[in-house]
Amino acid sequence: MVKRELKNSVSEEETALDVANENGKRPIQSSNKDGPKRMKTKSLYRQPTAAELNRLQETENLFNSNLFRLQVEEVLQEVKVKEKTVKRFQEWYNILKSHLISIPEDVKEYDLTEKAFEKHLKVKLPVTNEIRKSKVIFRFHKFTDVEIVGSYMLGCSIDSKLVIDLQITVPAETYTKNDSVNYKYHLKRAAYLAYIASHLRKLESIEEIKYTYLHNCSTKPLIHVKPNGKLGNHLSVHINLVCDSDTYKLHRFSPTRNNLRESWLLSVEQQEGADVGPPTPHYNSSVLTDLTAAENQTFLNETLVNKENLKQAIILLKIWVRQRKLQVSGHVMSMLIAYLVQMKRINNIMSSYQIVRNVWIYLKSSEWDTKGISLHKGQDTPSMEEFHTHFPIVFLDRSGYYNVCWQMCKGTYFALRRESGLAVDMLDNGKINSFIPLFMTPVSILMQFDHILKFKNFPKLKQAILDRAPKSSKVNYGLDQLALVTDTLYDLLSKGLGERAHLILQIVEEEFSWPVTKTVNNAKKNGYVENLSFGFILDAVNAISVVDRGPPANLPDAELFRAFWGDKSELRRFQDGAITEACVWDARALAERRAVPRQLVNYLLALKYDIPSTELYHICSQLDELTARKSAGGQQMEESALAVLQAFDELRRDLRALSQLPLDISAVYGISPVFSYCEPFPALGINLDRNPRRRANASLIKELHNAKLPEYTPVNKAIVELSHSGKWPGELDAFRCLKAAFHLQIAERLSSQHALPAHAYPAHVDVLRNGLVFRLQVAHPKEITLVRREVERGVVRHKESEESAALQCDTVLMPRLRGALHGLHQKHPAFGPAVCLFVRWLSCQLLGDHWPRSVSELLVGAVFTLPAPLQPPAQPAAALYRALKLLATTDWSTHMLAIDFNDDMSREDITELERKFAGRENQTPYLFIATAYDGPQPSVWSRRSPTKQVVLRTQLVARGTLDYLEKALLVDMVDSILPAFVPSLSGYDVLIYLQKRLVPHCTERLDAAQSSLAEEAVVDDVIPVVEFHPVDRYLDELRSAYGEFALFFHDRYGGDVIAVLWKPDVKEIKEFQTLNANALEQVSVGGETKYRVNKEAIVEDFQILGDGLVKEVIINK
Template structure:
C-alpha cells in the first residue's frame, strides 16, 4: 500500500461510509476489515489500479457492490487449485452471503444475512446516484451526514419478547443451526424471519432490513452479555411510494400449481376472488376503511406472517410507523383527513368547471386557481361539509338566506372559506385608476354571483372583495383578479407629473395572493401526486408548530416549502414514503441546517439548472444581511424568498430549533425503544413556564376545540346538522368566524409594542404572553405614547412606564365572555 496511497485513503473513505450507515458494527456487519479485503480483491482482479485516486477507487468499489450479488454468486480471493477446498457452491449451501478469504476456507461474511447485503447493495446504488450529481457537495452528503436506522426506514418494527424466537427455531426445525450458533436463537431465526417477511412484503417494500445485533463490552471478570439480554430485534421497512397502501394482493390463478403455495403461505387470509377481467385468482384482502388504516397494512402483514410461520405472538411485536397519525384525527371515520381533502378537491374541480362555462360574463375568465391549503393537500384539518342547524342561529335581517350566531349559544363550528382566484382577460375596458379597478371588480363579483345562481342554482353572498359560494356543504371564496392591478397600485405621480413605480406593501400582498400562492398551490398539488406522504408530513409539521403556539410566527407556505425540499432533495436519504419519517426529517432539518450561511433551494420540476443554483448561492452570500433569516428559493422566486419575508424572526427560528432538538430526542427514544412508547403526544405539548402571562379561554367559545392535541372527551354542540339528518331549505353558514383570532388581532393591534401573543390555532385553550423587555424602558412624556403607560411618580422628571396592571385588566375586558381567567407567571413589569 505504500506505493498505492489511493487505496489506503479509499479504505478510510469506505470505513467512514459504512460507519455513517451503521453497517460496520454488530453481528453480521460489513466491517472495516471486510471492506479492506474487498478493495484488495478488486486490486487483484484489476478492477482498480495504482494510478487511481482514492475517489476513483471508492467509486469503483461501490460500483462493484451495486452490480454483484453475493447471495447468488459469491466471490473468492483464493487462487488455490486444491480440489479438496470447498467450492463456492458448497459455501452457498451453508451461508446466505459468500466472500471467501485468500486461503479458500473462511467465509468473511458468514454471519451476514441476505437482508443486510441487500441493504449494502441499495446504499451503494444510491451513493452512486449522488456521486453522479455534479453538485460539489455530493461527497459531503455521503460521508458527513449520518444515516441512522430510524431516519432511513419508513416503518420500524420491534420483536420485543426475544425468548419467543426459541419457539420459532423449534417450529422451523433449526435445532442444528441453533447448536452451530451456540444457542443464539436470535441470529439463528433471523435469516428465516427475514425471508418470510421479504416474500410477504416484496411488492410493498423497496428494502427490508434489520438492525445489526450489537455485542456490548463486558468486564473480563464477568460473563459476557447473553443474546436474550437485548431489548428487541429491530426491523426496518423502506416502502414503495405507490403500492404499499393497496388493500389487495392478487395471487396466482386458482387452478395453477402456484395456488397451493400461495394458500399455504398466507393461510386463512387467502381467498378466491373474481376480478374484472373475469379471472378467478387467489388473493389477500386487508380490511381497511380509509387511508390512515391503509398505511397500517405492512404492520398487519408482519403480524400475520410472524404469527403464522414463526409462532411469534402479536403481543411480542411493536410497530412504530404510524404513531403520529393520532394528532390529525378528529375522532371521525375519515381518519387523518385524506378523504376530506379529496372531497374538497372534487367539489372545487366541479366549481371550476362551472366558472369556466359561465355564459354572459362581460369579460372572459382566463384562469381559475385555488389557493386554500386543502387544495395543495397540506391543510392540517381540512374543511368538512357543513349544514347549519336552524335552532342554533337567527336569520340575518338583511337577507333570509343568511344566519347569525345567537349570543347565548356556544360559538358555531368554524367554517374555513376555500379561496379561489378567478383571473379575467385583459381588455381596454379595465381602467388605469386603482380605485376604479376595485369598483369594477366589485361589479364583477355581483355579476358572478348572479350568474352562478341563475345558471347553476348556487347560493352566493357578495362583498366588494369576493363572492362566497355555498356548494356541497363547503364555502368557496371566489376573488376576481386583474393581472395589472399590482402595477397600478405601485404607480405614483411625482411632483413634476412623471409617473413612477414605488414599492407597496399592498401591491406585494396582492401579488402573493393572486400570483405566487396559486402557483405554489398547483405545484404542491402536483408534487403530492408524486409523493403521497408529502401532504400528511406537512400537516403534522404544521400541527407541531401550532401546538407550540408558533403558528402565527411562521407562514404555512414556508412550512410547505421546507417539507417539499425534504422530498425533492432528500440526499443522502431517499424520499420518505411515510408521514412519520417525513416529520422526523423535518425536525432534523430545523436542527441541522445552517440557516445563516445556506439557502434552502426547492427545485420544482428541476427547472433550476446547476448554473442557476450556483447563481442563487452566490447572490445569497453577497446579500445575506438583507435577506430573511430563512431563505427559500424556488424557480419562480430566486431572489426574495417571499414566503419568509417578515417572519419568522431570528428569535422564533431559535425557539423552533430548540423545540425541534428536544422533540427529536424524545421521538427517537419512542421509536427505537418499545419500552419508551407511552405517550407520543408529549412532543406536541408546549412548555408553558416560558410565558410571562397566560390568558385562559372559555372552551365554549373556541370553535376548533375538538382539534386540540388532547381532544376533550366532552365538548360543545356547534350548530351542525348530523350527516344522517334530513336537510331541508339550506341556509348560508357563518363563515370564517373564530372569536379567538379576532381577540388576538385586537390584542396585537392595541398592545403589540408591549408584548408578543402566542396561541395554538387548533383548539388551544391558552394564549401565552411574553413582555417585550425594551418596552419597559421609561420614556419621556409624550401624548402619543400614553397608551398602556402611566406617569412614573417615583421619577424626578415626567417619565412614562408601562402599566401592566391596567393592561391585564384590558386583556380581560377585551375578552369578556371569552377569557375565563388571567394567570401571571413573572414579575418582569416591576423592573
C-alpha cells in the first residue's frame, strides 16, 4: 500500500508536467533549449530518458486511472476561481469591509413589534408576520469584525454561480437570556440583519441587495449582495449573521429541550402549571447553527489548511453533488471530509481521485439514519440515541450538540448514498470513461425519475397536512412549515410505496430572494409560488405488482396495516395458504400495472388528506395511448406481442416435428421486431375477409373496381436453419432454386402433418398459426458466400457488396440481435414499449423511414445498457426522454456507442472499436453503434442510414421535443403531451396528400378515436392478404425513381401525407450527358441551351405513379 502511494505521487508530478505541456507553456522552453536538433528526433524512436521510461511504465500499469487523473486536472483547472476575479473581489471586499466597520454604535432601543424601527431604517425585516408576536426590545451593538468564511476561504469553491460567504458575529450582549425561546432570537437577528442592510444600501459598489434564505429555510435569512460592475457577473456575496459562542450554553439546545412554547406558537392561553411541552430539536438546531458556526469553521480550517488534495476532493465532490442537484451543501461535504480525516480513512497524501473514491465507498455503506456519526470527542454531550429519536439523519459537529444534517430529509440522504454506490460502480466499470458521467453530465429531473408527483394545489395540501399534524411535530418544526410538510409526505409515500420504489426524493423549487424594501409576505404574493414535488425511482419488478401483502390477520401488526390503508385493506387468502391483510389494485394490462404507483398515491392522499386525484399531477403514463391499439379497443402492444410469441413457440414445435423433409429443421429464429416487443402495432390475428378470393392457400386482392381493400396485415418473419449438408449447389441461382424447393416441401408438410394453411413462394413460406401469419425463410451461410463470390483472373475472390451485407444482416446477424434484444426486454420490461414510443416519435416526425428499425432499437437499448450516470429506467416514458436526450446531446461525429448486451465485449474489444471508429472514412456511418453481434463490419446496422443530414435534423427535432416536454410536464402540467408528436409540415417543398382510407394503420393516428373491434369469425383455413402496403410500395417507387432529386418523408403509422424535400442541387444548371440525362429539361440561359431538372414534370409524375392513392399534390411556396 505504502509503496503504491509512493508511486502514485511520482506519477502525479509527471501528470502535472504533462498538463503544463498541453497548456502550451512548456514546449517553447524546451524547443529553445534543445534547438532544431531535438526537433528532428522528437519522433517515436527517440532515445528515452530515465524519467520518461518511469512515466511510461506507470502509464501502462495505471492506464485507466491515469486517464482519469488527466481529466481531473482539467476539470479542476476549469472550475478554479480566476485570478482576475480574486483580485477584483479583494478590492471590492476592502471597500465593503471598511464601510461595514464604519457603522456607528447605536444606543437607541427599538420595540420590534412596532413599525417605527422599519420606518427608521427604510428597509423591512426579513421575517414573516407570525414571528413578531412577542415583544422584543432591540439595540444595535456594534460588531467587531467581518470575515470571509465557507468554501471561498477554504479554497474549495467552484467558479460557477460562485457565492462568497461573509460572516458577521453578533455580539453576545445583543441577546438577553430569555431570547432563546419563541423566535425572539430570530427576530433580533433579523433586526440586526436589516440594520446592516439599511447601511449597505448607500454603498455605491453594490448593484443589488436582497434578502434570501439559507437552504430555503424560512427561519434563516441572509443578505444577498450583487457587486457592481463585471464582478457582479461572476459572483454574489451572502452576508450571514452568527452569534458569539458564549451567548448561550449549548446544552440549552439539546435535542430533548423545549424552546418553543406551544402557547406562543398556537396562540392559546397557557395553562397554569403545565410542563414546558414537547422537545423542539428542529427549532433548537436553528439557533445552534449560529452558536456553533465559529467552532466548526476553525475546525475545518485546521483540518484543511494547506491540504491541497483534500480541497481538490471537496471540489470534485461538490461538482458531483451539483450535477445531481442533491440538496447537500458544500459545508456538509467539507465536514464529511474532515470526519473521514479524523477517522484516518483518508489523508492528504492520497490523490484527490483516491480520496473521492474512499468517500464514496464510505458513503455507500454508511447508515446515518440509524448509526449517526460525530466529530465530537468526549462523553459529556447528549447520546447518539437521543439524536436519532429526534432527527432522521444524524451527523454531529465538533461541539456534539449540533446536528449538521438537521435539515436533511431522509430522501436526500438515501439519494446521496445511492449515488455514491452508483459512483463506485462506475469507477469500477472499465468499459466506460467513468469521468464523464460522474462529473460532466448534469442529471435533469425528467431523466432521473421514473415517476414524478406534482401538486396542482399545494397550499391546500399544505393546510391539510398542517391541520392533521400532531401537536408535537408542529411545535418542533415551528414556523418552518415546508420542512414539516416535506417530512410528513415523505414518510407517507415511503411507507405506501415500500418495495416499489428504490428512491423517493423531494424536488424543491429554486431559491427565493426578495428586495430588502419588501416584506416576505408581500414578496411571496407576487410571483413566488411555494411548491414541492416528489420523484420516484421505481423497482421495475415490484412496482407493477397489483397486491400489497400485509401481515397475517392474527398478528397485532395487522391492525396497523388496516389503520394505514383504510378500506382498501382486506383479508385475502393466498395460494400458499396464508391468510393476510392485503391491498389489491385494479390493473390488468402491463401498461396499467406500470401505473399502479399512481393509483396508490392517489388513494393514499385522498384517504389521508382528502386531496382529490384531480389536484395531483403524475408524470408517468401520459404516453400509454401511443402503444395502445385504438382500433382494437385499446389493446396494449405487449399483450398482442405476447400472443404472437406464444403462437410462434407453438409453430416452432410443429416445425421441429416435421418429418419426411430431406434435411431436418435444426433451428427457427424470429427476426421481426415483434419478437422483442419492439413493434408498436403487432399483427392481431384477425381476418375480416369472410369471402376471400383465393389461390391455393393464399388470398388474393380483389381487383374489382370498388372492392374494399383488405386491412393491412403484417407478417412475422422467421429464419429457418436446416441441418448440415454438403450438397448445396455452388451456383447462386441453383442454390436459390433448391431453397424454393425446400420452401415448397415445408409448406406441403405443414399442411399435411399439422393441418396448418401454408403457401410457398420462391423466397419464403407463409404459414397461418392461431390466425397469425408467419413468414419462414430458409437460410444458409453458403448463400452469402455465393453472393460475395467473384471471379477475377481465374482466382475466386469474396467481395462484400450491399446485397451480401443485407443478406448477412437478415439471416445471420438479425437472429442474434433479436435474441439479445429479447433478453434485454426480459431484463428491463420497459425496453420494448420504450422502443415503440421512440419509433412512433420518429415516425410522427416523418423521419421513421430514414432510421432503420434496428438502429432505433439499439439507440434505445443504449439507454438501458449504458445508463450511467443513472440506473436503467423502469418506465417507458422515462426511457423515451432519455433516448431523446442521448440522441440530442451526443456529438455523433466524435462519439460512438458500444452496446454490450451480455458482457461479450472486453475492454480491448471496445478500444479496438474506438480505433475503427476514429479511422472510418468520411464519417460513415455517422451514427456509430457497435454491438458484439455486428460481424466483421462494426456498426453494421447504421451502415447506410441514417445519414449525417438525417441525424442532424433528428437531433434538432429531439431538442425541440425535449424543451416542449420539460415545459409541458414540469411547469404547465398539461394533461396531454401528444403535441410533441405532431410534426410541422412547413419547410417541405411538396406535400402529397393520400386517400385516407387506403392508408394502413390510419385508425391508429393520434387524432383517431378509439373503437372496439367488431367480433367476427376468424377464417382459419386461408392465409389472409399480407404485407400489402400501398403507401410503402408508392414510396419505394418514388425513392428508386426520384431518390437522386428529392427526399421523401412519411409517417408509417397512419400518415396521410408524404412530404417531399428537393435536394439542394436540383436547382443547378447542368450540362447534358448521355449517362446523366435523367429528368433534364432544356432552358435557355443567355441564348445558350442549358439543362435543368424538370421539377414540374417530376411533381406531375408523383400524381401519375400514385394513381388511385394520391388525393392531391400541393407545392409549398
